[in-house]
Amino acid sequence: MLDRFGSYRGLIATGALVALVLALVAVAGGRGIGEDQPTSPGAWLRSGLAWIQTGEHGALAGIGGYLDIFSDADLVRENERLREEVDRLREEKARLIGVLQENARLRKLVGFKRRHNEYELAPARIVARDVSPYFRILTLKLKTDAALKPRMPVVVAGGVVGQIHRTYGSFADVVLVSDPRSRIDVISQRSRAHGVVKGLGHAEDYLAEISYLRRNDRVREGDVMVTSGMGGIFPPELVVGTVDSVTQRERGLFQKARLEPSVDYSRIEEVFVITGTK
Amino acid sequence: MPPWLTWVFGVAMITLESALLAATGWTVGGLMSGVGMAVLVGARRPFIVGAGIMGALLIPIEWISGVPGGLAAVGVVAVFLAVGTVRNRLPKRWGPTQVIVGTVLGSLYPLAIWLSATLVMPRSDISLAIVAESIPGLAGLAVFLAVGGACMGWLDSLFERTGASAPGAWS
Structure with missing residues (x-):
């Protein structure tokens, strides 16, 4: 009996691993920003990892500062x-x-x-x-x-x-x-045109996209987009970024624009x- | 190296990458250390022991990767299982072959993330990010596998010399 169990050990291990993954997806899958709060033991463990990260960050920053002495x-x-x-x-x-x-x-x-x-x-x-x-x-x-x-x-x-x-x-x-999950309600500081900034997940340039800009709204390159205050998360008039390019469409209700965030993350x-x- | 120390090594590698990225401001691609650990554990540990280590590494990877809703776990387990299928055909000594095979199999990670994100969170459009970031990410993974694999090999040889990892001791 034990021998038979032993011959299936690989399959059992694979099944257990897949079940663990499915449990993680079932518990946390589909949750939006702010909806995935850790439980008390989870928060304790996550804090422990964060302390390790803080220590490593401090050590690396120290090494970086030391190397700066020899550079510009x-x-x-x-x-x-x-x-x-x-x-x-x-x-x-x-x-x-x-x-x-x-x-x-x-x-x-x-x-x-x-x-x-x-x-x-x-x-x-x-x-x-x-x-x-x-x-x-x-x-x-x-x-x-x-x-x-x-x-x-x-x-x-x-x-x-x-x-x-x-x-x-x-x-x-x-x-x-x-971040691709981020959505921020914005308006153009110049024309008060309204849109929603959606992250694209780009790392190098951090570009984001402005959706739901009405076709008739006059948005142009260089326009500063600020938070509209709608949605109750961001207060109004905080700078989000500047319009990098605008894509006019021949059909449809909306035009799209690329946004260069004002902050170098x-x-x-x-x-x-x-x-x-x- | 015993399984618990392999887990500690994995956690140290993942937290070190996140601290390194924060300290340097380097974000393009990164090193994909979570995926790298799946490759290293899949290639250098017996399957059952490796599955146990991976199971214990899933939560730290999930937290530190920043990937939402269990998707990172789907990706790294897909890579771990794929590496497990070719493990016996790889040369024992860690070298360019393992790095290349690990990097190629690591490309299952973005694929698994894309597929599961499409199913679990269809409103989060990450296709563009996956197209833009996968190649630099896999290049970073190759660097991690070369360096991390060498470190793990060195630690393994240290334990072999002391007899702590003698055949049958841990697996």
Whole structure:
């Protein structure tokens, strides 16, 4: 009997492995952003892995900093400073345009509530990335003890980074704008044309696509797209990116455009999570 | 190397890749270390022991890969089973043959992800990402297999010398 069982060991192992995979798909399959929260033991184990990742990240950053001594460290620092300055000015410009437009609308709409500059921000540090070439996830570690919830917006000075997917301890996974699962409701800052930004999963250029732009809407290259505030996840007037190209269609109701995100996701180290409004 | 240490080695490799990508900002393709571990375990461990190690590695791979809803597990198990079918025909010594065969069989991963994503989450259009990122990803996998395979071979030889992995000791 045992011999007969032994001859089927390979099949049993294969069956067990396939059953485990099917169980994982059955438990987590088809869940959207923010719907896949780990259980308490799961969160504990995931936090353990995140601490390992944090330690390895710190060690690698230390090695990188040591190697910088022998390379063009001044140039790197100068480049970094200028990049931050450009991000700040871009954000300032976008905010100014948004405020001007808001003022114009406020004259028409009595009681319109001002929502800018009133966010509660929790700083966090990027400690790891996904290891899949097709999905775009960052792991961040909070610097404060703010309570994070799924779907909270994550931003930097340059614009929108993404939204929180999973939280565990002081860590969280963030789905980037360029992840194929990401959908963000946007409007053009110039023409107020409305669309939905969908990630394409591209790694090098992080391009995304703007769908549901009406054919008659005048969208052109260089248009800055900002969050519309619809959907209740992202506050309005946060920069998402600029239009890279527009594809006009002869038929159908909508046109499509490619969007270049305003944030270079490969270079961000510190982010802010919008935990609420003041 | 005993199975539990192989698991530790796998977790270390996967977390190290994610930390490396975050520290360097390098994202194109990556090293596909989860898939690489499926190839290494499939090629260098007896099938039953390998299946046990893979089962224990599935959850860390699932968490760290960032792939939603069990799809990463589908992909790596497909690769592990495929490698298991050719395991006995591969030369024992880790080298270019294993790297090439592992990389070719690793291409089942994007295929399995695409098929299962189409079934489980049809609204998430990842076809473009798979077309754009698979070739750099497989190139990264080849690098991982060359380096990771050499590391694992070195660790295995260390344990063989000490007698901890003598025939029958762990498998």
